[in-house]
Amino acid sequence: MSSLVRYSRRLVLGLALLYVAAVAAGFAAYAHLAPGLPAHAELQDIELQVPLRVYSRDGVLMAEYGSQRRIPLERDEIPPLMIRAVMAAEDNRFYEHPGVDYLGLLRAAANLAATGEKSQGGSTITMQVARNFFLTREKTYLRKFREILLAFKMERELDKGTILELYLNKIYLGNRAYGVGAAAEVYYGLGVDELNPAQMAMIAGLPKAPSRYNPLTGSERALIRRNYVLDRMHALGYLPTNRWQEARAFRDNARYHGAEASLHAPWVAELARREMVARHGEGAYTGGYRVYTTVESRLQEAANQALSNGIHDYSFRHGYRGPVERRELQLDGPLRYWLATADSPGPLELRPPQLQQWRDWLDEIRLPRDLEPGLVLAVEERSARVLTREGNLDTIPWRGLAWARPYRDTNSTGPAPDTAADVVAVGDIVRLRPLGEGRWHLANRPEVQGALVSLHPDDGSVLALTGGYDFSRSKYNRVTQARRQPGSNFKPFIYSAALEHGFTPASIINDAPVVLEDSALEGVWAPENYSGRFFGPTRLRTGLVKSRNLISIRLLRAMGIRYAINHATRFGFDRERLPRDLTLALGSGAITPLELATGFTVFANGGYRVDAHFLQRIEDRDGRILYEANPERVCPDCDEAVPDGLRGAEHLVARIGLPGLPVPEPRAERPAERVLPPGNVYQMNAMLRDVVKEGTGQGALALGRDDLAGKTGTTNQQVDAWFTGFNHAVATTAWVGFDSPRPLGRRETGARAALPMWRDYMRVALAGVPEKELERPSGMVTVRIDPETGQLAGPDNEEAIFETFRPGHVPEPSSEGNGSNSDDDVQRSLF
Structure with missing residues (x-):
């Protein structure tokens, strides 16, 4: 026998043994790895990670939380051309192979042998789904083998359409976008069905290397990759020649479209996020939950604007604090001429070489959302020209500059400016608030803070809530977390207690000096009225209308501190945070704006206690309701007063005409507890309406309504400024102060600092709401006194x-x- 024959036999035998060994090894590996593969039920019940989304009650997006931004799509919601683009880029034989493409694996093996690098994986779409859902991304042979086994298993137990749908919703495409639906929105701000072929090809090219081919960070490489996908689509017959040529010539317009909320309500959204994490742990961020709050978008926008206006008005009253920074500018002759002769604001057409640098300077400035940076390029007699971040040359007119006296301290400013040059100089980077039509108002970055919360009195649902001036700078929620002294804003609860104790609005109390020795006050206390004057014998009604401190103190001393505290707890106040001394009469307790607004709902709703709440309902990813609020509600005559079974916040929809809000099915009532007799409520409403008509709350008269009641509040040295006001439909509290308590300045009372904020909000909240007088309880008597x-x-x-x-x-x-x-x-003691 020839040596060649013997060699051939040995080779065949060796190959056979090698094949047997490989098969045995494969079976051994399968036997070892198969138990670790996901079970059939697990494959059938794959869940995508979908972020938590928070909405207003009328369905406007307020926030989105979660590391993976995803818009899950059904198979028939994805355009066929988008699917073909992905197949052209990743796996054009998807419908032909059994989960593993042997030709692709051979190409990967050949590349490994030629280069020594595992740069090509040969993964099919099915294998990528297996890896993304069940495996890690490490490049090891063991992981690859598990991937192949799992791909075969998935192809046996899932149809091709399901696998493709999973892939198109799961694959990571950069910038937190998972799936083609999210990528279409992130890169182009469009739905996937609105993309053109070039945009589809750009997205289809991303799975290979989302960071390398990202159109936002590597535009040249991304364009090469896009054109490769387009060429593949043309070669495979997915794109006719004319559309292929058009797509190749398309100038890509990708830019980042963040998950920007349509409604700015970050403090409400944060409350919802915390609640969801408390209920569902970290799964809250991936379970696709949708949280609907009680906030109404129109009112929330009004609250945002009202707080912004109030904070800036305070800042304007206390002087200009200077620019953000100053830059040295080199303005050549042509640019100086153009700046001097330009008649109207608009785009900077000369495009000087410095323009991009100037805009870069502005891009570096971080300001609150209601301010914009501007670079002063020219200063005229009573106006200034500024370059904005958008590249426009706009104007600050004299009305936007005339306020800018130099800041000296809380109580003083420098002289009023005579010209624009007294305020700004060329090279100043300044803060701007829009006046409209390319005109701006010079601004400070406010240091003072504010809060506003608005409740529906019948069930305590939060209609609007803004917990501060700038959420990006401070996430501290001053509505729910800031315990401040309410000052005279607390007096209505003292007066209500006095009425229950036997006093009447006509009771005479002596508004005269009083010196008190009280161990709880650590010495002698000689309180005064805000004006520093005393007015002698005064009716109780007048004492509340004029906010006389001495009358409140004498009332509290007459009825007893314990009695007053017990009465205050009827409104929901925590007795442990109410002082057990006579300063209680002046509002020295620690109370949040939300607690104060909730307390005033008792006066607004006829004497019933309701609890504030902000959650309306929670839905899972499939729209099933997991939670729906059913708060205690004021509804003494439900069958007659409320048509068609509407209740609480739903009643508000029907009552004040909030458009487009869904009305759920009626449910069993949970009646709120009456905590104040009708007569007490009626008398307190009458006195608090007089506060608006004749007293410290007269600023509310600008709304032109006769059904408004409320009370100002100002603490010692004007540290806190308050106004709480209401009618039958809305109760709202506004607060202004510094986070680290310090004086706001002379004359910065609740009427000046807080009431305008309340008024701006209520102008919107009460638009279209009919006036309604509180019905007088039976048995009450009106006489001449x-x-x-x-x-x-x-x-x-x-x-x-x-x-x-x-x-x-x-x-x-x-x-x-x-x-x-x-x-x-008792009466003698009051004198």
Whole structure:
């Protein structure tokens, strides 16, 4: 036998043994790895990670949370050409192979032998799905073998359409975008069905290397990759020649379209995020939950604008603090001429070499969302020209500069400017607020903070909430977390307690100096009114309208601190945070704006206690309702007062006409507890309406309504400024102050600093809401009284006024005494 024959036999035998060994090794590996592969049920129940989304009650997106941005699409929602683009780029034999493309694996093996590098994986779409859902991305032979086994298993147990749908929704495409739906929005701001062939090819080219071929960071490489995909689509017959040529010539317009909320309500969204994490842990970020809050988008936008206006108005009153920074500018002759002769604002057409550098300077400036940076390029007699970040040359008119007295300290400013040059100089990078039509108002970056919260009185649902000026700078929620002294804003609860104790609006209290020795106050305390004056015997109604401190203190001393605290807890206040001394009368407790607004809902809704809440419902990824709010509601005559079973916030939809809001099916009522008698509520409403008509709340009269009631509040040295006001439909609290408590400045009272913010918001919140007077409870009596004595007036008393009393509290006619119906000993103590 020849040596050649013997060699051939040995070779065949060796190959056979090698084949047997390979098969045995394969079976051994399969036996070892198969138990670790996902079970059939797990393959059938694959869930995509979908971010948490938070909406207003009317369905406007407020925030999105989660590391993976995804818009899940059904198979028939993805355009066929998008699918073909992906197949051309990744796996054109997808419908032909059984999950593994042997030709692709051979090409990868040949490349490995030729280069020694594992640069080509030979992965099919099925294999990529297997890896992305169940395996790691490490490049090892063991992982590759598991990937192949799992691909075969998936092809046996899932149809091709399901596998393709999973891939198109799962694949990572850069910039937090997972799936073609999210990529279409991130890169082009479009739905996937709105993309043209060139844009589809760009997205289809990303799975190979999302960072390398990203059109936002590597535009030249991305264009090469896009054109490669287009060429493949043309070669495979997916694109006719004319469309292929058009697509190749298309100038890519990709830019980042972030997951920007349509409604700015970051403090509400953060409350929802925390609640979801408390309920679902880290799975809240990936489970596709949708949270609908009670916030109404129109009112939230009004709250945002009102707070911004209020904060900047305060800042303007206290002077200009200078530019963000100053830059040295080199302005050549032609540019100087153009700046001097340009008649209208608009794009900077000369395009000087420095323009891009100037815009880069502006891009580096980080400001709150209601401010824009501007570079001063020219200063005229009473105006200035500024370059904006968008590249426009716009104007700051004199009305936007005239306010800018130099800041000196909280209580003083420098002289008013005479010209624009007194305020700004060429090279200043300044903060701007828009006036419209290319005109701007010079601004500071405010240091002061504010908060506004608005509730529906019938069920406590939050209609709008803004917890500060700039969420990007401070996420501290001043509505729910800031415990501040409410000052005179707390007095209505003291006066309500006094009415329950036996006083009436006509009771006479002496507004006179008082010096108190109280161990709880650590010495002698001699409180004063804000004005520093004293007015002698005063009716209780007038004391509240004029916010007289001494009257509140005498009332509290007469009824007792424990009695007043017990009464305050009816409104939901925490007794542990209310001081047990006479400073309680002046609002020295620690109370959040939300607690204060909730307390005032009792006066607004007829005497019922409701709890504030912001969650309306929670849905899972399939739209199933996991939670729906069913708060206690004020509904004394539900069957008659509320049509068609509408309740609470749904009642508000019908009552004040909020458009486009869904009305859920009626459910069993949870009636709110009455905590205040109707007579007390009626008298407090009447007195608080007088605060608006005649007292410290007169700024609310600008709304032109007769059904508004409220109370200002200002603490010692003007550290905190408040206004809470309401009618039957809305109760709103506004606050202004510094996070680290310090004086706001002279005359920065609640009426000046907080009430305008409240008024701007309520102008929108009450638009179209009909006025409604509180119905007078049965048994109450209106009589004429002497305003000086509080006693019944004789028929000849020309100064007599009308006052309404609860049964049993009508004063008797008398010609002597103090005229009050209260106990003589109590009355004497008040003097």
